Amino acid sequence: MSDEPGAYVYMLRCADSSYYVGSARLGLDQRVNEHNQGVYGDYTSTRRPVTLVWADHFLNITDAIAVERKIKGWSRAKKEALIRGDYDAIRDLAKRRT
Numbered sequence: 730m731s732d733e734p735g736a737y738v739y740m741l742r743c744a745d746s747s748y749y750v751g752s753a754r755l756g757l758d759q760r761v762n763e764h765n766q767g768v769y770g771d772y773t774s775t776r777r778p779v780t781l782v783w784a785d786h787f788l789n790i791t792d793a794i795a796v797e798r799k800i801k802g803w804s805r806a807k808k809e810a811l812i813r814g815d816y817d818a819i820r821d822l823a824k825r826r827t
Contacts, residue, residue: 738784
């Protein structure tokens with residue numbers, strides 16, 4: 730899974746139950762391990778351990794980055810629907826509330 734060309738978009742559940750969305754070019758397993766080791770001192774470094782809860786692969790890094798940015802803007806409920814694979818809920822949650 731980690732050695733495919735392209736890039737992954739992934740979501741981690743942190744120890745504090747928050748979610749982190751990122752992208753990885755050089756291997757998903759390696760990137761998750763780096764988060765758990767606190768390699769980059771980023772958001773997840775103070776919220777370890779983290780668990781991979783969702784990932785998708787893209788052949789083009791620009792597509793992966795676009796999806797990463799989109800998901801980062803989603804509500805918690807929408808992210809959890811994605812984790813469950815509940816695309817109907819994602820669609821419903823995306824509708825404007827009036």
